[in-house]
Amino acid sequence: MERKDVTEATREKVKNIERLITVDIGGRGIITPIYRESFTVQEELPTLLAAKKIKNRVDQRDYLFITTGFPVPPLFIQETDGPIGAISLARGIEKISEVNPIIVAEEEALPIIKATALAGGLNAVHPDEVKKANHAVALLGFPKEKKQALKKAEEVIERFSPSLLLAVEKVGANEAGVYHNMGGHDISRYAAKIEPLLRQAEDNGVPTIGIGDGGNEIGMGKIKKLIKEEVPYGDTCRCECGKGIAADFATDILVPATVSNWGAHAIIATLSLLVEKDLLHSPEIEAEMLMDAAKAGSVDGTSGYPNGWCDGISTSTHASLMRILKEILK
Template sequence: MPDIIGEYVDRLITVEMRNRGMNHNIIAPIYNEARREGGGRPITARAAEALVDRVGEGDVVLIVTGAGYWPEVPHGESDGPPGAVSLARALYWGLKAVPVYVSEVCHAPPIKASSEAAGIMIRDYELATGRRMGAAQVTAPEEQGDIDQWAKDLLERTQPKAIIAIERLGPNENGIVHYSTGVAPKNCVNLGPLFDQAAERGVLSIGIGDNGNEIGFGRIHSFMQDFHPYGRETQTDKPGGAITVTATDIFLPASISNWGAYGISAMLGFLLKDKELVQDPETEKRIIRACLDAGGWEMRYCTSRFIVDGAEGESSMAIVQLLRDMVRLNIAPPDRGLSHGKMKEAAQ
């Protein structure tokens, strides 16, 4: 049964939603390759099952996000924080885990605002972990030379059972972080070492992305090198393409990264028999609006319009409604209603 609903959750979150001025008609081929490389099963089902298997009450899950930089979007974009918050809700209420958001300093305000709009308050780390009173938030150093030691200290302190990247830019083969347009932002740090060290410790990792440069795409790096217009060279004078080499145990591509997170939340709702693990449309509206108001702007035109990755905010509201209803229908007791009669019993 998880593969049946997972099939259609995966289809829903990979509906192509992209202006033809961007690299277009890409999500189906990327998804097909990621699914093939991962063994063939629906990816949201695999991700949710892995979380249920590995994460228990009081366990820490690191949720890493953040894309977009000064001067265009100085606090990042509206794709990433809402998805991180959706997963935090599902993990907090469904598995009784402790979500810990991880980002750069510039991305912290939209994450905090989004989380609090969803009812997951940001608390002191000791209060969050000791009494499970919300989520905690951690920011990375602003100097690349400090990242390795910071990552080691963070993993040692939190002892996470899982780490999830959503719309978190990762490094290419030469350690350079790029936008999907082949431009390298100047005001960022590479958080790939956090995932490399987590892998060495055997921590479950899940990556969610939509265009090749996000952590997780390292699983299909060679495919993306040939498929993506900036797969092998970029708009910079530096060697290498825009595709990240940082892989995760499970990789989920989605039309919009937030939607990939919503799909995993839906599958957690199905496995745990609770449709409320997917936010309702009004909560989704509050989350996106809070993200935008806190500076996590839509990336296409770098404004606070009610848009995520070019798609109207109402489209994200519709996606969560469809996912909630898919969960509701699939966890409800079998019921043919009054007009369809009894199902014929199978022959013995």
């Protein structure tokens, strides 16, 4: 039996992909309700929605925006969750088009993202050079001050007119405009004020896709009520705002995963099924990206160690996930 969009065989593979990336391996107890609500609200498999949107929107020589960045205490260094997913998206989409990906993040995160890009087989260049470079991703710093962010958002949307905007593990503000970590603490002074970029994109008809794992990331506004009810500090945080960590901005499509990087990989795996071509990087490259990000200063968001782990999960486990995803594609 076939549906209008994909075959039942493909749909079953996508279901397996989503089962894999939502295994509660760390026992946090939140991914299951987050995933269920995301599926209910969107009435479809989230990664399939995202992959279809990418396939239909990304044309030759287009610009594509991918935003990431989550500084973690005590030194507010960029964590390993986010950059790897951003590069996974960029390199996977680049394999089916001549798209020009631009990764937008805090200025301090750019050296880490550059190291990750190089490990992933992409050149890292200035936005002015990405259109003439081969197999490249551009890096763009974004302001932490609201007025500057508003101005920057208008400038870059007008200049690049992206076909799509994806956010992977990008910390998002709550309804009071405050950015929090999972512990309920205010990290606003360290976070790029990315919402103006997303709103400017939406005003210009640019579809948005959010990937997150905890409820305080861009996109989770789509299921904000659930986040407030099910996630620790979702409704009431530890800072003066008292409004909780639930991110307010709702992207057009929301892809939840146990680890946000895994959500990005799952989108590329599903896109691989749609175009009948393996777009995923190897398990070895996954491990190399994690380790090179750590060597550039990135830390495991759970432990704070620069050890190539991500969300408290070992490098080898992340590599193994890639191996299983590739098996599902066969």
